[in-house]
Amino acid sequence: MTDLPDFDLDRFTPYRLAVVAQKTSEGLARLYRAKFGISIPEWRVLVHVAHSGNVSVRDIEARVAMEKSKASRAASRLEAAGYITKNASKTDRRLVSISLTAKGQVLMAELLPMAQAYQNDLEARLGADFDALEKGIDRLLDET
Amino acid sequence: MTDLPDFDLDRFTPYRLAVVAQKTSEGLARLYRAKFGISIPEWRVLVHVAHSGNVSVRDIEARVAMEKSKASRAASRLEAAGYITKNASKTDRRLVSISLTAKGQVLMAELLPMAQAYQNDLEARLGADFDALEKGIDRLLDET
DNA sequence: ATATAATCGTTGCATTTGCAACGAAGTCAA
């Protein structure tokens, strides 16, 4: 019976972040999943397309922290659902140019305010602690 | 062409938390995955068993924020690898009593210090921002 | 005591995931 170091998972920052991330993501995801049948990867693709206009899978992979196969499949599902279109780029035919359809615009016109309200609520509930949290996250993102 | 609200995913807290959680978890997971072939769910089960002695799948589900089927299968893999044993509880035969084997003890005697070092490093690098981050996380965990 | 309900852990199943491999397209050097 070796005696092990006393290690408490509840105080382990990577674990705590995982729990909190899951919790906050799920809160919003439940809403749009129930209402529109959108998954979290699909939501991320949509947001980036809505924000940046024409984007490629590569762009999504880089800017939205998602594996390219995951991004590719999320985009395929969104295309099948009629929310986006995928076209070969004119300038570089390796690239796929993804953009919102009219139906996708309507969807996002409803989704984005929901997300913004969720964010506002989060900020309001945390009050002063919110800025501290954000700063900590920034530090972690900047660190290697 | 409806014009959509200007929403920046980079400033969306649930997304930011997801990225940071992924990043910090992966940092440590790479180490023990390469060295011992342990996955993140398996790691969580091991930590809880090491910390609390005999535990059931239900305990793990409740205390480690993991679905019971996920916990069950992680435990099965750990049993197959010889790190834990599963026995029917004497007092309630629905429960499974999970505990570390000698081999599991040896494993954790190496893993836990690695994790603690990782945590210490995180704290040292963030300095004063660490406490602020932790407080923010606590707030989010306490909120519904 | 008996029937009903609740709890625990596992498993079947469809879906999602990560990774590597691939074809297609573009880049670069000689």
Next chain:
DNA sequence: TTGACTTCGTTGCAAATGCAACGATTATAT
């Protein structure tokens, strides 16, 4: 131009995941 190399997106495949359903056990109510 040719050939080697890189980049982009998709897909095959095995593994992991979430959910519901199940058998086994225990708790509760009548």
